[in-house]
Amino acid sequence: MKITxxxxxxxxxxISAEAPLDIQLEINRDNESEFFQWFHFRLxxxxxxxxxxxxNNLQNSAYPEGWDDYQAVASYDRQTWFRVPSSYQDGQLVIDFEPECHHTYFAYFAPYSYERHLDLVYWAQSHDACRVETLGETLDGRDISLLCVGEPGDEKKKIWITARQHPGETMAEWFVEGLLHKLLDDEDPHAAALLSKAVFYIVPNMxxxxxVRGHLRTNAKGVNLNREWQTPSLENSPEVYHVxxxxxxxxxxxxxxxxGDEALPYNFVAGSEGIPSYDERLATLEAQFKQALLTITPEFQDEFGYPKDEPGxxxxxxxxxxxxxxxxALAYTIEMPFKDNANLPDPHYGWSDRRSYQFGQDTLAAIVNVVDNLR
Structure with a gap:
């Protein structure tokens, strides 16, 4: 028996893997950080x-509540990821599984590899409407790639989309893949309507x-990028600095x-109602966007989510x-579950890469409903 x-x-x-019924494992922390939750290995x-x-030791993980009612995913071919029986108690997740092949991959959620990321970026570049711009380099020397979709123009709206500030939230890049496939479809009416009015700036992987390192939440230096937007630096957060x-x-x-959210089994959005400049215009835009999503897809809901910030x-x-x-501007954080969508449960796949892909396409369609009112 081998685990790698x-x-x-x-x-x-x-920790130990002497017998099939007694395999003991732990998740490594993000480099220079206390965060850990993402796992991905082969048996x-x-x-x-x-x-x-x-x-083991999951009571000390980044989000212990994320393990309640959670089912791990597995794959034999690294293409189809299905849920496997898992139970959590006293800081330990137990995956009870009878493999059908000699090799099985397990992960916290369907992985999105760096090679697939590169394939997505340069597939997009092959379309006339898209060009790739390298904004800078990460601390490990990887490209920070921006996809610019549409013909620039002063009168056009500027729509920005970023994903995977937290690298373990792989559903975010699956979402972007779906959105890009729709946006770059020459025969899609939503794409045509949007590109006549807007230019898209998309960072598929922040x-x-x-x-690549298998982190949950931080970059190579152990920095949480989604807490760097007030004072980003080349030393700690070049990804945010350049974007x-x-x-x-x-x-x-x-x-x-x-x-992606570890604990809540729903798709939801978090707005900016607590910012100093929040006003009736932004509130109206938020409501329009949410209503459009509610109309387009039953995967979205607005009952469960994060508490709203108080004014200021x-x-x-x-x-x-x-x-x-x-x-x-209208600015939303879009959250998807690691578990399942409790409103539309799927016992075999849970919330998945394919559903994330479709949610990206549905979200692009929802933008059509607000694009004329953005300024």
Missing amino acids: SNFDSGNINV ESTPFVEHKLHI NPDGS LNKMHETGLDLYLDIH QANLTVASCAVGEAFK
Whole structure:
């Protein structure tokens, strides 16, 4: 029996693996950080034998409540990821599984590899409407890639979308993949309507270093990028530094920052009602956008989410709040679950890469309903 995580986004520490029913594991912390929750590893063992994989010390993980009612995902071909029986008690997640093949991959959510990220960026570049711009480099020397979609024009709205500030939230890049496939479809009416009125600036992966390293929440230096937007620096957060500079260069009328939430089994949005410049105009735009999503897809809801900030009490280190305040623009954090959508449960796949992809396409359609009112 062999367990390894020596690959892109891999993360696990093997305590002991002497018998199939007594496999003891722990998750490694993000580099220079106390955050840990993301796991991704491969089990090589005997098929059709019951295995019990115990992931320990989870009471000290970043979001212990995220393990309640959580089911891990597994794959034989690294293409289709399905849920496997998992139970959580006293800081330990137990995955009870009888593999059908000699090799099985396990992960916290369907991974989105760095190679797939590169494939997405340069697939997009092959379309006439899209060009790729390298804004700078990460601390590990990877490109910070921006996709510019549409023909620039002073009269056009500037729509910005960023994803995977927190690298373990892989559903965010699946979301962007779906959105891009719709936006770059020459025969899609939503795309045509939007590109006649707007230019899109899309960062599919804000944190490629953390993604490759198998981090949950931080970059190579252990910095949480979504707390850097007030004073980003080249030393600690070049990813935010370069993106924010580009936003100021292009201007911005709408900002969506795409994330995943460990604990809440719903899709929801978090607005910027606590920023100093929040007014009736922004409140109306928020309501229009949410109503459009509610109409377009039953995957979205507006009952469960984060508590709203009191007026003037927004955390301006957070991307959606910082950008909303800086540009006086509609700015939302979009959250998807690691577990399942409790309103539309799927016992076999839970919330998944494919559903995230579709939610990205649905969100693009919702933008049509607000684009004329952005300024």
